[in-house]
Ligand code: CAA
């Protein structure tokens with residue numbers, strides 16, 4: 001897989017200046033991972049609180065790297081200093097690559113990228129971290145759709161090795177190569193996939209989550225399911241996983257993928273995750289999901 005990625009990266013230049021849109025679970029994780037790999041990072045969010053939370057998490061991860069002997073205190077501070085947070089568009093004109101990680105809503109993604117694009121260099125590449133939306137549907141909002149790729153990271157970003165790099169028909173080869181090169185520089189395992197709802201992993205994951213919520217709707221205790229899956233050897237069961245992912249994101253993913261494959265993805269999946277999202281039980285990020293977190 002690594003060899004194929006190295007071939008796909010070709011002689012694409014390294015990304016030295018990264019611009020991340022959205023400082024949530026994923027944007028924050030991407031920013032830290034990129035700064036750790038030596039990139040200069042700007043993170044933009046509309047919420048000052050989200051930016052502060054992302055920096056707190058980055059400081060926690062930096063301290064852990066020092067405690068584990070993987071970074072000196074001085075180098076950890078240098079990594080943190082490479083991350084700049086902002087609510088404006090400063091420095092967008094310097095970005096080699098933009099990674100969009102705002103909420104999983106097509107209209108919001110289209111709107112933020114259409115507003116940002118005129119500020120970028122003509123050769124800047126834009127990547128979306130969407131979990132399930134068709135990247136081509138986002139590309140339609142851009143003046144230059146050839147610069148858009150998907151870069152689908154997994155949560156938690158600093159530890160999960162896989163990166164799905166999504167190629168749309170319009171994607172220019174240089175844009176694809178730069179995204180793959182960036183993934184390799186972030187120490188990920190980039191796999192190039194086609195543009196379809198859910199790409200590769202989330203099509204599989206959604207079938208699993210639907211099977212889980214069906215059991216819950218039938219009255220099986222979610223804790224018992226988690227314990228069984230952990231005993232089976234998976235690092236965490238599906239209820240805990242949904243708490244980590246976030247119920248709002250999880251609900252959007254299920255909705256998009258079920259609509260994308262109605263014949264296979266059981267259009268009548270139980271309304272468990274979406275109902276929890278509507279009730280504000282978003283998981284770890286809101287303090288309660290299947291489990292209590294505060
Ligand atoms: N951020 C950064 N690092 C983290 C972390 C986090 N949130 N959580 C754990 N880690 C690190 C720990 O620091 C530890 O590293 P060191 O030992 O080097 O210090 C390492 O991961 C292992 O952690 P733990 O021993 O505490 O716990 P663990 O063995 O259970 O591993 C885990 C943690 C890697 C997260 C593991 O539980 C796991 O793989 N869980 C499944 C995660 C998963 O499936 N993610 C995909 C979600 S779906 C998705 O992302 C796609 C989508 O579009 C929705």
Ligand code: NAD
Pocket residue numbers: 021022023024025026027044045046047050100101102103104105108112129130131132152153154155244245246249285
């Ligand atoms: P999140 O809710 O943790 O964070 C989203 C952030 O986007 C928030 O801080 C919000 O303030 C910000 N935002 C909203 N509108 C904005 C705007 N106009 N400009 C700038 N920032 C804005 O969400 P997340 O879990 O980080 O998910 C982000 C993206 O990553 C989604 O597309 C999601 O599908 C994808 N993703 C999520 C996971 C996961 O496990 N959570 C995994 C892979 C991919």
